[in-house]
Amino acid sequence: MDVYSNLKEGEKGAWVSIIAYIFCAALKIGIALYASSEALMADGLNNSTDVVASVAVLIGLRIARKPPDQDHPYGHFRAETISSLIASFIMLFVGIQVVTDAVSSLFHTRESAPDMLAGWTALATSVLMVFVYRYNRDLAKKTNSQAVKAAAADNRSDALVSVGTFVGIAGAQFQMFWLDPLAAFVVGLIILKTAWDIFREATHRLTDGFDQTHLEDLRATIGDIAGVSEISDIKARYHGSSVLVDVVIHVDPDLNVVQSHTITEKIEARMRKVHKINTVHIHIEPDQSIAER
Template sequence: MPASTISPADKDERMKQGEKGAWVSIAAYLFLSTLKLFVGHYASSKALFADGLNNATDIVASVAVLIGLRIARKPADADHRYGHRRAETIATFAAAFIMASVAVDVLWDGVRSLMRPVAVTPDPISMWVALFSAGVMIGVYSYNSKLGKAINSQALLATAADNRADVLVSLGAFVGIVGSLVFGWHWLDPVMALVVGLIIAKTAYEIFYEAAHALTDGYDEKELREIKQVIQGSEGVLQIRDLKARRHGSDVHVDAVIAVDGQLSVEESHRISDQIEQVLIAREEIEQVMIHVEPFTPTIGSSESQK
């Protein structure tokens, strides 16, 4: 089995780059959560205060991602023969749970605010703080999205998705405050707090689903079909008898059983499997490929896909 085309040193450097993205998020969230909680409380804006709570928990989620990326950099050892890359997925999983708990708290607070008979008009400063926060998070989202795609980091892309949701949350808070100040729609501010809670819940679910799917060895069917097409198109492959793939952090491990002409020598069969492995590993995400070769017999696995 050939080694990955990406060296361990390059992978370690990529993980370090991912940590930079987590630190950028932590710094932004520390500043914005402090600003929003302070202004939201004293300016009487439920939507802005809810947004501040969201950012406060985003700090914890970003720290979890940072820890996961740090652990994922550790090399394989006696207890972890495949390395520690799944720590990245576990960190993403933890971040989703944190976000979900905040969503419940924000939604409950928004419902209670709507049930109160006294209308409260937010201070105009809260409107500008919400708009400023949206602008900051657009920059953070752009940075983490580009970096996450460049280094193929599942955790950093999840962080970018959270950053994008935070842009919508801040814009929602801005709309609620404007409606309350300009049109006298006092109910709009707590309603937008509810919208904030729903956006947080939706983002948490999407991140949770992706992480849970990876941890349970789920794999995208479209990507698996693409891998299958590569193997089927390889010279000497007469049949694919089994094909599996799973994620290990941001890497992909592929296992396949192929059938070749039974008259081929061991060396010739090994050459076919080596060619397939080299082609698949050239795909940046795929870290490890295991190809098992069997002699082709038409009566065996007749229901399987054949070339």
């Protein structure tokens, strides 16, 4: 399956998330108003931002599928990463609002607990999000899509948030009224943490950051190819969910063009098989140590 097919397949995960979040947001906000639960309201607002964030991911995947053109000779793959960055800003805004409201509510004494219907609603939607998480997790592995992987991580955190909401509402039934706004506060912190993780990953990729340990794994794979005597330089960067590698290898100077080219083909084949990397730019240099022997 090529990168464009993976992007198209990844859109299914975005649509599943959008539908699930719309349902959960509408249900939670409606029940929260009826049951007077601040924690469930915060959880519902979290899901409403997830709808917008998932739409942003969907748009990013759609744009990333556009073929290269005159202005984008390398394609539009980074649109996928930009959409994740936009989603992080949306989540950050709502997270701050939820935390601010929760802190304010902690200093106001409540005289009654929220209806337990709010708690059961949170628990039921948590189970739903577990299934959505498992679907997107498996889809991310199948398509190697970072956007779908991020969506799966968000699905998992949302399931945990709803469990926390249930605990807060259940505790309030035993006259611990502070648990409901406290649960809302924790929900806000989880939203902020998720937003920060997505922001950090997106900005790291957009600034051509790459994990050094992974780079050394790539170096080791290329270094094991027969005919490669030395690797003097290797760089890698993300282009959407794809990885681009630039490497300078040294070979026996007595090899002819065809023999040298065969080595590059072996490198490309090994990188596709081991690391699922389809784009490797290889520069060949003569190994002077061999020439001097």
